Amino acid sequence: MASRSADLKVEGLVKRFGEVVALDGVSVDIASGELLTILGPSGSGKTTLLKVVAGFETPDAGTVRIDGKDITAVPPARRDIGMVFQNYALFPHLTVERNVAFPLEMRNVGRSEIESRVAEALGLVELKGYGKRLPRQLSGGQQQRVALARAIVFNPRLLLLDEPFGALDRKLRETMQLEVRRLQRRLGLTTIFITHDQEEALVLSDRIAVMNKGSIQQIASTTEIYERPANDFVADFVGESNIFHGTVTEVGSVTLESGRRLLTTHGAPVGTRVGVLMRPERFGQGVNSFNGEVREAVYLGSSLKLRLACDDGLELIVRQPVRGPLPATGTRLNVAIDRESIHVF
Amino acid sequence: MTARLRGFWPAVPALVLLFLFFLFPVVRMLGFSIEAGTLDWYAKALGEGLYLQVFWNTFEIALLVTVICLLLGYPLGFLIATTTPGWATLGFIFVLLPLWTSVLVRTYAWMVLLGRNGVFNRWLIASGVISDPLPLLHNFNGVLIGMVHVLLPYMVLPIYGAVRRLDPALVAAAEGLGASNWRIFWRIYLPLTLPGIFAGAVIVFVLSLGFYITPALLGGGKVMMVAVMIEQEVRQTLNWPFAAALSAVLLVLTIGVYTIAQSVARQEAQR
Numbered sequence: 178m179a180s181r182s183a184d185l186k187v188e189g190l191v192k193r194f195g196e197v198v199a200l201d202g203v204s205v206d207i208a209s210g211e212l213l214t215i216l217g218p219s220g221s222g223k224t225t226l227l228k229v230v231a232g233f234e235t236p237d238a239g240t241v242r243i244d245g246k247d248i249t250a251v252p253p254a255r256r257d258i259g260m261v262f263q264n265y266a267l268f269p270h271l272t273v274e275r276n277v278a279f280p281l282e283m284r285n286v287g288r289s290e291i292e293s294r295v296a297e298a299l300g301l302v303e304l305k306g307y308g309k310r311l312p313r314q315l316s317g318g319q320q321q322r323v324a325l326a327r328a329i330v331f332n333p334r335l336l337l338l339d340e341p342f343g344a345l346d347r348k349l350r351e352t353m354q355l356e357v358r359r360l361q362r363r364l365g366l367t368t369i370f371i372t373h374d375q376e377e378a379l380v381l382s383d384r385i386a387v388m389n390k391g392s393i394q395q396i397a398s399t400t401e402i403y404e405r406p407a408n409d410f411v412a413d414f415v416g417e418s419n420i421f422h423g424t425v426t427e428v429g430s431v432t433l434e435s436g437r438r439l440l441t442t443h444g445a446p447v448g449t450r451v452g453v454l455m456r457p458e459r460f461g462q463g464v465n466s467f468n469g470e471v472r473e474a475v476y477l478g479s480s481l482k483l484r485l486a487c488d489d490g491l492e493l494i495v496r497q498p499v500r501g502p503l504p505a506t507g508t509r510l511n512v513a514i515d516r517e518s519i520h521v522f
Numbered sequence: 523m524t525a526r527l528r529g530f531w532p533a534v535p536a537l538v539l540l541f542l543f544f545l546f547p548v549v550r551m552l553g554f555s556i557e558a559g560t561l562d563w564y565a566k567a568l569g570e571g572l573y574l575q576v577f578w579n580t581f582e583i584a585l586l587v588t589v590i591c592l593l594l595g596y597p598l599g600f601l602i603a604t605t606t607p608g609w610a611t612l613g614f615i616f617v618l619l620p621l622w623t624s625v626l627v628r629t630y631a632w633m634v635l636l637g638r639n640g641v642f643n644r645w646l647i648a649s650g651v652i653s654d655p656l657p658l659l660h661n662f663n664g665v666l667i668g669m670v671h672v673l674l675p676y677m678v679l680p681i682y683g684a685v686r687r688l689d690p691a692l693v694a695a696a697e698g699l700g701a702s703n704w705r706i707f708w709r710i711y712l713p714l715t716l717p718g719i720f721a722g723a724v725i726v727f728v729l730s731l732g733f734y735i736t737p738a739l740l741g742g743g744k745v746m747m748v749a750v751m752i753e754q755e756v757r758q759t760l761n762w763p764f765a766a767a768l769s770a771v772l773l774v775l776t777i778g779v780y781t782i783a784q785s786v787a788r789q790e791a792q793r
Contacts, residue, residue, distance in 0.1 A: 233694055253697045266695035270713045279709075283700035327699065 181257075182367045183244040183334040184209045185230065190239035192225055199225040200236065201391035210365040212358070213396075214378040217388035218414070223371050226388070227337050230369065232256050243334055254283075259328030260337040264344065265320045267312040273299070273323050274308035280331040298330040301360060318349045325357070329364065336361070336368040342377070354380050375415045379403065387411045403456075405520050412454045412522070419455040419493050424448065431521060435489045440464050443521035454520040457482070457496040463515030467493060471508045485510060548773070554766035563767035573751070573768070577775070580748045583662075583737075584730035587669045591677040591726045592719065594670065599681030599718075600711070621675040629739045632668050633659060636740070660742025668736040673729055677722035684718025685711070717787070724783040731776050748772045 185207040192200040199222045207213045215223045228234040230241055232253035240249045248256055259280075267276050277298055281291045299305055302322035312320055321341060328336060338357070342350040358381055361368050372378055378385050379399050386396040387410070395407040406412035412420050423433035425445045431453055432438050445451055458480070469487035477496075481503065485493045495512050504510065555563050567573050602613035620628060635641045636658035643655040658664055688711065696706045734749035741750070748768065755765035 231698055233698070253694075254700050254702060256698075257700075258698060260695070260698045262691050262695060264689075264691060266689065266691040268692060268696075268710065279696070279701075280699035283702075283705060331700070 181332045181334050182209045182365050185335055185367060185369075186242040186245070187226075187230065188240050188242070190226065190229055190241070191237045192222075192229060192234060193237055198391050200229065200239075203239070203388075203391070203393055205386055205393065205396065207367055207369065209367050211383050212361050212368040212370060212381060214370045214372060214382035214385045215388055216372055216375060216378040216385050216415070218373055221388040222391040223373075223388050224339060225391075227260075227339055227369065227371055230335070231258055231260050231337055256335075257331070257333050258335045258337060259331070259333035261321075261324045261328050261339065261341045263340050265312075265324040265341075267320055267323055267327070269312055271311075272308065273304065273310050273312065273315070276312065276323055277308075277327045277330050279327065284331060294330055295326075298326040301329070302326045302356075317345055318353060321345065321353060322356075325360070329360070329366065334367070336366045338368065338370045340371055340373065342372075350377070351380075357381065378415075385415075387414060389414070405522070406454060407522060409452055412452070412520075417457045417494055417496075419457065421453045421491065422450065423453060424450055429516075433491070435491055437489050437491065439519060440516050441519045441521050442516045445521060452522045454522065455493070455514055455518065457494045459518035460493075460495045460497070460512045460514050463513040463518065465515070465519070466511060466513040467491070468509070468511050469493070471504045471506055471510055473506065474503045476503055483510070485512065551766045552770055554763050555770055557763055563764045564771070566764065567767045567771050576746050576748055576751050577771070579746060580731060580772075583665065583669070583745070583747060584727050586666065587673060587730045588677075588723050588727045590666070590670050591674050592723060595674055595677030595722060596681055596719065598674075599678040600685050602678070603682045603685035617675050617678050620671065625672055625735050628672060629668055629736050632664070632671070632740060636664055636667065659740060660744060662741075662745055664740035664742070665737045665745045665747075668740040669730060669733055672733075672736060673726045676725045676729065680718040680722040680725070681715060682718075684715035684721075688714050717790070720783070720787055720790075724780065728776055728780055731772065731779070 185205070187203060187205045190200045190203040191198075201222075203222070203226055205213070205226075215226060217223045225234060229236050232248075232251060236249065240247050242248065243256070268279065271279070274295055277295045278291050281294060286294070295308070296305070299308060302325050304319060304322050304326065307315065307319065307323075312323065315323065324341070341357075342353050345353060354377060357370075360366075370378075370381055372381075382399055384396060384398055385402045387394045387402065389410050395402060395411045397405075397407075402411060402415055406415065409420055412418050421433050421435075423431045423439070425443075425447050426432040426438065427447060428444060429442065430438055430440050431443075431451055433453065439453060441453070443451070467485065467487045469485040469491075471483055472486050472492075473484040475482040476499070479499075480496045481499055483495045483497065483504070485495055487493060493512070497512075598613070598617070602610050602617070605613065633640075637643070638655045638657075638659070640659065642658060643652075646652045647655065656663075658667070692710055692714070693706060696710050701709065732749050733747060734753065737745050737747045738750050738753070741747075749772075752765045752768050752772070755761045755768065
């Protein structure tokens with residue numbers, strides 16, 4: 178399948194529903210062939226953003242550009258964007274084949290070409306031989322694949338996926354995630370993937386845009402988002418975290434509100450108010466050491482999760498490899514973390 | 523006693539009522555038609571051209587009424603199902619209000635509106651659209667207008683239901699995949715609301731077959747439908763056995779239409 182992938186540039190989007198501000202000045206750039214995940218809790222505006230890009234909602238302000246061309250006022254039918262809906266939205270009265278043929282028929286493609294392109298698309302999603310079935314005769318995962326085939330069969334300029342795996346069980350979801358990734362790379366399709374599942378976002382994306390309350394909190398690579406979140410929300414929403422606030426008292430060190438001084442590697446000037454993030458799995462050896470009492474210990478199979486009440490009042494979540502029996506509640510424990518593992522923002 | 527039978531008892535009063543006031547009179551009526559011990563009255567009903575003509579007329583009118591109701595009812599049901607809640611409520615009031623009004627009252631209202639000196643004709647003449655009054659009452663036109671008005675809600679409601687049941691995401695999907703409004707209608711709405719259309723059409727058609735008051739009053743004796751003919755046999759010629767035979771034929775035809783429609787619907791559903 179030839180790729181017609183385009184780049185997308187969204188600028189200053191504002192959308193209000195009565196009193197509710199669903200989009201509060203959203204700007205995103207997506208390069209051709211890139212997969213961007215928009216990650217956010219429900220109500221963060223991510224679905225509204227997708228609808229504006231697809232053309233189902235008109236923004237109150239801002240522009241949507243595909244390959245530099247302003248399409249903000251173009252109706253959805255003429256945007257050439259493939260979309261997979263949350264509940265697939267397969268046409269129940271049409272067979273798998275006819276569902277996938279639909280966008281081609283709408284473009285008045287010739288019958289023989291439709292046939293070969295439908296077969297090709299069904300092959301890509303590994304559904305050869307299912308063409309004559311009706312959607313209701315397929316499993317959830319298969320329906321998902323049909324929806325995907327229908328969204329890519331007409332070589333869209335952009336592929337939008339709106340929490341497509343929400344209804345699938347965990348195993349199937351992981352398979353589908355990898356499959357979408359494989360397909361997207363192979364076709365070089367510019368793709369926006371919406372999810373509230375941070376793990377899914379980490380698996381799939383080139384870059385992640387974290388949204389909250391109608392605005393984008395941070396757009397960065399997956400490692401950047403996880404290791405160097407821009408603010409409390411991102412740090413808290415993506416992964417487990419210990420977040421504290423403090424002031425830079427000398428370069429390379431932060432004094433927390435509890436009075437504790439942490440040695441870090443940051444370069445913020447003295448006097449700056451900063452946030453401090455320590456990921457639970459980063460505790461091990463290091464210059465910053467914490468003494469405390471185990472409040473709770475949970476066995477997670479591959480690791481132990483401990484809630485540690487430190488002597489200076491801090492409470493830490495710590496993950497440790499499983500060594501010997503579970504520490505009992507009340508056990509005294511010392512944990513440490515090195516400078517490099519503390520992220521200051 | 524099994525659980526299934528225990529559920530039977532609460533339904534007994536209604537069943538007794540149905541037996542006494544529905545099944546018994548029907549059987550009694552069928553009895554009238556063969557009282558003489560012969561099927562002569564049936565031979566007359568089905569053998570004489572005049573009566574066959576009336577049955578045929580009735581079918582024609584019922585079909586025409588159904589088609590007109592569909593053409594008027596689909597856009598209306600569609601509109602009510604897809605508009606904002608406020609407008610939908612208003613639409614419902616307009617559709618349901620006539621349904622709650624007596625057919626007799628509505629029919630007399632049409633007589634006031636449609637007569638030679640009725641409201642419509644006076645308007646049309648006063649506004650210069652026509653110079654002579656249109657023949658709207660005491661003929662085929664009058665019967666058609668009256669019946670469509672009475673039966674329209676039975677078409678609108680199932681269609682409304684079918685459109686409401688349709689997942690809006692399907693429409694959005696079709697739009698996103700490049701379908702124009704016209705094609706969304708033909709490819710998505712129409713096939714997916716077909717069961718509603720079918721249900722409405724069957725109800726309207728079956729009800730039309732037995733219509734009496736509207737054709738009797740608005741037809742002015744010139745439009746003969748089976749129910750009107752039966753009434754004449756009962757009241758004017760006092761030929762009860764023949765009236766009973768005509769009724770039986772109408773009943774069988776109606777049940778026949780309904781049964782065929784049901785089996786078609788079932789086949790469609792299984793497809």
